[in-house]
Amino acid sequence: MIAPRARRVHAEAYTEGLMSLREEIQDLLASFNTPAEVGERIADAYEEIGRSQVAPGLEVGDRAPDFVLPDAAGKDVRLADQLALGPVVVTFFRGAWCPVCNLQVAAFARALDDISAAGASIVAIHPDSQTFQQAAEVGFPILRDDDQSVIRDYRLQFEIPLDIQRLYTGTIGFDISATTADGSWHLPVPGTFILDGEGVVRQRHVTSDFTERMEPDEVVEALAAVA
Numbered sequence: 001m002i003a004p005r006a007r008r009v010h011a012e013a014y015t016e017g018l019m020s021l022r023e024e025i026q027d028l029l030a031s032f033n034t035p036a037e038v039g040e041r042i043a044d045a046y047e048e049i050g051r052s053q054v055a056p057g058l059e060v061g062d063r064a065p066d067f068v069l070p071d072a073a074g075k076d077v078r079l080a081d082q083l084a085l086g087p088v089v090v091t092f093f094r095g096a097w098c099p100v101c102n103l104q105v106a107a108f109a110r111a112l113d114d115i116s117a118a119g120a121s122i123v124a125i126h127p128d129s130q131t132f133q134q135a136a137e138v139g140f141p142i143l144r145d146d147d148q149s150v151i152r153d154y155r156l157q158f159e160i161p162l163d164i165q166r167l168y169t170g171t172i173g174f175d176i177s178a179t180t181a182d183g184s185w186h187l188p189v190p191g192t193f194i195l196d197g198e199g200v201v202r203q204r205h206v207t208s209d210f211t212e213r214m215e216p217d218e219v220v221e222a223l224a225a226v227a
Contacts, residue, residue: 021107021215025100029211038171043209045164050208055158055189057206064090064199065153069143072131077123077141083199087120087226089219091192092156094210095128097179104190104213109138111216118223125150127188129181146181148188156188156206194222202226 019027032039049055058064068078082088091108093101105124108115115122122140127148151157160168160176165185169175177185192214194203203222205214 020217021103021213024103024107025211025213028099028103035171038167041167042164045161046208046210048161049158049189055156055206055208057155057189057191057204058193058201060201060204062201064193064195064201065150066199067150067153069125069145069150071141071143077143079123079199082121082123083195083197085121086197087118087202087223088195088199089115089120089122089192089223090125090154090195091122091214092125092151092154092188093190094187095126095179096130097128097174097176098210100211100213101126105138105142107213107216108219109140111220112139114216114220115223118220118226120223120226122219125188127151127180127182127186129179144181148180148182148184148186151186151188154188154191154193156191157186158189158208160185160187192219194219194226196226 034042064079066079068076071077079088079090089108091104093104095101108122108124112122123143124138124140125143125145127145129146131144145151148157165176176187177183180186189206189208190210190213191206192204193201196202202225205218
């Protein structure tokens, strides 16, 4: 759990942009009280997922699959329509329940003016059954992938190992399968793709480590190279 003071500090930090996203995440993680042995086993499991290459993500030069997904208001958003307007940043996160993901979305929202100035747009995709509460405030579409078909198309899906499932439901007391729209223990590894106007991946950031995300300034820098 996150202490109340830590919540206030983080709210101020990501609202005012006082820290980089990486610094915000490290500060957040330092406030957790997860037992060390549990945290280490979870970290080891995600490293194993990375080594297995079960979710390698699209590569630079790949053409991104088109998709149509609903936003928080239930309106369909099509990637092809976004690409018709210019480059698109497509980012995948685990869900509204994930505090690291909330920090990422807020950080990307702060960078939206710079992303727009580069002639690009951004969409975020998650498999959560819950509506993302910040969706109306962030300024870009937050899309729900109910059956995780887009997550699979972008080669980001993995299944949480059985022993980690037991740690989550037992020691941590949190059932991830109760949050996913398909009721599974499948999630996307964090992935951000910079697409040019033709839908070709020009830059990417994909990792099995859920504590690592592409920095907004790295997104803006990548977009400058696409223009």
